[in-house]
Amino acid sequence: xxxxxxxxxxxxxxTWLLMIVPLLPGCATRxxxxxxxxxxxxxxxxxxxxxxxxxxxxxxxxxxxxxxASVVYGRDGRHxxxxxxxxxxxxxxxxxxxxxxxxxxxGNSIGGAISQDGRLVAVANYQPGGVRVFDxxxxxxxxxxxxxxxxxxNSKVVGLEDSTGQKFVFSLFDSDEIWVADLNEPSKPRLTKxxxxxxxxxxxxxxxxxxxxxxxLFGEDGFALLDLWHLDGGVKRILPDYGRGEKRxxxxxxxxxxGWGLTEEFAFLPAMGRHEVLIVDRVNWREVKxxxxxxxxxxVMVRPDGRQVWVNFAHxxxxxxxxxxxxxxxxxxxxxxxxxxxxxxxxxxxxxxxxSVRDKDQVDVYHTDTFEKLKSLPATKPSGIFFTFRAHRxxx
Amino acid sequence: xxxxxxxxxxxxxxTWLLMIVPLLPGCATRxxxxxxxxxxxxxxxxxxxxxxxxxxxxxxxxxxxxxxASVVYGRDGRHxxxxxxxxxxxxxxxxxxxxxxxxxxxGNSIGGAISQDGRLVAVANYQPGGVRVFDxxxxxxxxxxxxxxxxxxNSKVVGLEDSTGQKFVFSLFDSDEIWVADLNEPSKPRLTKxxxxxxxxxxxxxxxxxxxxxxxLFGEDGFALLDLWHLDGGVKRILPDYGRGEKRxxxxxxxxxxGWGLTEEFAFLPAMGRHEVLIVDRVNWREVKxxxxxxxxxxVMVRPDGRQVWVNFAHxxxxxxxxxxxxxxxxxxxxxxxxxxxxxxxxxxxxxxxxSVRDKDQVDVYHTDTFEKLKSLPATKPSGIFFTFRAHRxxx
Numbered sequence: 001x002x003x004x005x006x007x008x009x010x011x012x013x014x015t016w017l018l019m020i021v022p023l024l025p026g027c028a029t030r031x032x033x034x035x036x037x038x039x040x041x042x043x044x045x046x047x048x049x050x051x052x053x054x055x056x057x058x059x060x061x062x063x064x065x066x067x068x069a070s071v072v073y074g075r076d077g078r079h080x081x082x083x084x085x086x087x088x089x090x091x092x093x094x095x096x097x098x099x100x101x102x103x104x105x106x107g108n109s110i111g112g113a114i115s116q117d118g119r120l121v122a123v124a125n126y127q128p129g130g131v132r133v134f135d136x137x138x139x140x141x142x143x144x145x146x147x148x149x150x151x152x153x154n155s156k157v158v159g160l161e162d163s164t165g166q167k168f169v170f171s172l173f174d175s176d177e178i179w180v181a182d183l184n185e186p187s188k189p190r191l192t193k194x195x196x197x198x199x200x201x202x203x204x205x206x207x208x209x210x211x212x213x214x215x216x217l218f219g220e221d222g223f224a225l226l227d228l229w230h231l232d233g234g235v236k237r238i239l240p241d242y243g244r245g246e247k248r249x250x251x252x253x254x255x256x257x258x259g260w261g262l263t264e265e266f267a268f269l270p271a272m273g274r275h276e277v278l279i280v281d282r283v284n285w286r287e288v289k290x291x292x293x294x295x296x297x298x299x300v301m302v303r304p305d306g307r308q309v310w311v312n313f314a315h316x317x318x319x320x321x322x323x324x325x326x327x328x329x330x331x332x333x334x335x336x337x338x339x340x341x342x343x344x345x346x347x348x349x350x351x352x353x354x355x356s357v358r359d360k361d362q363v364d365v366y367h368t369d370t371f372e373k374l375k376s377l378p379a380t381k382p383s384g385i386f387f388t389f390r391a392h393r394x395x396x
Numbered sequence: 397x398x399x400x401x402x403x404x405x406x407x408x409x410x411t412w413l414l415m416i417v418p419l420l421p422g423c424a425t426r427x428x429x430x431x432x433x434x435x436x437x438x439x440x441x442x443x444x445x446x447x448x449x450x451x452x453x454x455x456x457x458x459x460x461x462x463x464x465a466s467v468v469y470g471r472d473g474r475h476x477x478x479x480x481x482x483x484x485x486x487x488x489x490x491x492x493x494x495x496x497x498x499x500x501x502x503g504n505s506i507g508g509a510i511s512q513d514g515r516l517v518a519v520a521n522y523q524p525g526g527v528r529v530f531d532x533x534x535x536x537x538x539x540x541x542x543x544x545x546x547x548x549x550n551s552k553v554v555g556l557e558d559s560t561g562q563k564f565v566f567s568l569f570d571s572d573e574i575w576v577a578d579l580n581e582p583s584k585p586r587l588t589k590x591x592x593x594x595x596x597x598x599x600x601x602x603x604x605x606x607x608x609x610x611x612x613l614f615g616e617d618g619f620a621l622l623d624l625w626h627l628d629g630g631v632k633r634i635l636p637d638y639g640r641g642e643k644r645x646x647x648x649x650x651x652x653x654x655g656w657g658l659t660e661e662f663a664f665l666p667a668m669g670r671h672e673v674l675i676v677d678r679v680n681w682r683e684v685k686x687x688x689x690x691x692x693x694x695x696v697m698v699r700p701d702g703r704q705v706w707v708n709f710a711h712x713x714x715x716x717x718x719x720x721x722x723x724x725x726x727x728x729x730x731x732x733x734x735x736x737x738x739x740x741x742x743x744x745x746x747x748x749x750x751x752s753v754r755d756k757d758q759v760d761v762y763h764t765d766t767f768e769k770l771k772s773l774p775a776t777k778p779s780g781i782f783f784t785f786r787a788h789r790x791x792x
Binding site: 028029030031032033034035050051052073074075076077078079094095096116117118164165166209210211229230264304305306307327347348349350351369388389391392393394 | 448
């Protein structure tokens with residue numbers, strides 16, 4: 001009916017409508033490819049930004065406790081799923097700048113992931129533990145996976161990552177296990193469980209091809225590695241000397257595992273409790289070199305072309321960021337954006353990097369070749385920065 | 397003024413407007429992350445598609461001669477730049493389904509590229525030769541780079557690729573050169589020229605990190621390799637036996653170099669004139685294995701997770717597609733979509749693949765794990781398929 005009306009529309013009327021539509025709140029016609037969100041932790045809000053003009057487009061409020069919050073994107077890049085610390089799962093529409101869905105799915109949670117096909121969003125929970133899975137469209141719960149071990153103990157879940165084949169992989173902190181959940185039938189997850197993988201896995205990462213899942217261990221040295229192409233090979237231990245001799249109590253901040261940088265040949269990772277970045281051969285997992293840096297590294301992030309590695313630091317060195325040149329394996333630049341650099345995000349082709357400078361209430365954009373500061377944007381206690389290109393990457 | 401009016405708008409009026417807006421041609425509010433275009437060669441048109449519901453959203457006409465056409469995307473993923481064979485450069489708005497810009501920039505051209513920052517679109521020309529560079533916003537010409545060698549001869553340009561640092565790399569077919577053009581100052585390209593790189597470079601590819609540029613040679617065996625991180629190392633020759641013993645006249649179709657598949661460890665490439673896919677070690681460029689396949693390979697494409705390689709073939713075997721399993725290096729599946737499979741494009745996380753079946757006037761979508769055909773979409777003599785995730789990848 002409306003379609004029929006439109007067919008006989010007058011041109012003037014249409015022109016007028018098309019002219020005002022972009023000005024309407026609630027209807028923005030623009031590509032989402034250069035957009036993203038910035039977590040504002042203290043205020044439970046996110047800023048919607050775009051990277052072409054480097055500007056803030058909207059602020060979305062009411063997302064609850066966003067400490068340690070992370071974000072995944074739906075397959076159209078329009079919707080951000082924000083995982084809060086308080087068990088809240090929020091869905092933000094970047095084009096309208098609206099909170100379009102929110103469920104309190106648990107009492108306390110720590111990150112999530114989105115399925116390969118973009119239809120399922122999974123959340124890792126501390127309280128009551130386990131993983132819950134939601135329909136990305138409606139946020140209706142489609143699966144509940146309690147992390148209960150053979151002895152009946154419920155575990156906190158950490159290091160939840162998505163892989164290919166509709167699989168999610170996660171670690172059980174309290175029972176030293178890694179589970180692979182196949183959600184091809186969403187309401188009937190098929191679980192493959194690996195026990196005795198190492199003491200107290202506390203975080204994990206997955207390689208960009210979705211193949212290698214690596215969990216960090218709080219209770220002992222080294223890491224647990226699972227090759228998802230060869231599940232029958234089981235979980236192996238790598239880097240057995242990692243963390244040796246470090247008192248966990250002296251470590252200012254446990255390094256984020258998602259902050260590891262992987263190039264085709266090497267892994268760049270934060271040394272535990274030391275002012276060093278470790279370079280490790282990805283084939284045999286042997287240490288190749290240690291690069292001295294300005295503090296205890298938190299995020300060690302590879303520029304998309306693999307040519308540079310950017311590093312931020314734990315307190316009291318968190319006002320600095322250093323850049324390691326990959327071929328020479330040396331620090332080639334130190335910048336001082338200001339107090340409390342919390343996170344870094346590269347534009348997808350790597351020409352710029354955005355840095356959250358929490359205690360200056362701003363986000364700075366730097367050119368990665370010239371190191372010139374291009375822009376500062378206002379943000380309230382910014383932490384994580386997440387651009388929409390993540391919609392198209394396995395494990396992000 | 398309009399803004400002021402809107403502030404006092406009535407709610408009913410706004411609701412009505414928001415309701416009809418999505419139905420209007422010319423205004424679509426949706427994420428572009430799951431969109432793409434399909435080249436319809438015979439009719440000089442493209443179809444705008446989306447991969448979530450697997451549907452055709454619009455057809456855009458008037459793009460001229462689209463034989464061998466290719467596409468790059470602006471950084472917002474909204475605009476596709478289509479390189480025609482007739483020298484036409486067309487800009488398509490995926491959200492409105494409109495042709496929003498078109499220049500006849502040369503008499504005869506062969507592909508193009510977009511700069512790292514998304515602001516410059518470059519086109520490789522046969523006639524009059526050279527490269528022309530355009531502002532992505534306006535399509536105004538910003539640079540003209542004639543491919544004139546030291547003896548004054550103008551050359552056809554092939555294998556134009558974008559790398560990082562606002563660089564474009566391309567090959568001079570008639571004078572056996574590779575040039576690197578730095579467009580940090582767009583109107584003053586800085587050129588680095590490599591001469592005597594091998595006889596008659598006819599196409600090229602660049603690795604996903606923008607580091608390795610590889611040109612195929614029509615006039616002799618082997619390939620020319622340039623490491624863009626170490627320009628002073630010059631151009632090296634690799635795979636010296638490639639093409640040996642093959643009469644070029646017996647090769648039904650010169651393999652596309654952009655059809656090489658690169659995993660982290662290996663390159664998968666079409667053997668010249670043989671029913672084989674070659675697997676080559678990416679470190680030493682030595683041949684590791686030859687996999688027998690159903691015909692002369694054209695595109696050899698790696699699924700985004702690196703686990704499978706999909707191959708289509710030259711006439712008379714172009715009704716088939718074969719899948720090589722990477723760990724076992726064996727063909728694990730042969731499908732027969734029908735006559736003249738021209739191109740393949742994976743969804744960015746790799747769960748589906750779209751195939752152009754030209755002589756059936758359709759595009760088929762297959763699940764890459766189950767090999768189930770999920771959908772057939774109508775398209776008029778479809779060839780290339782290009783999804784918007786390319787906006788975020790170096791060299792695509």
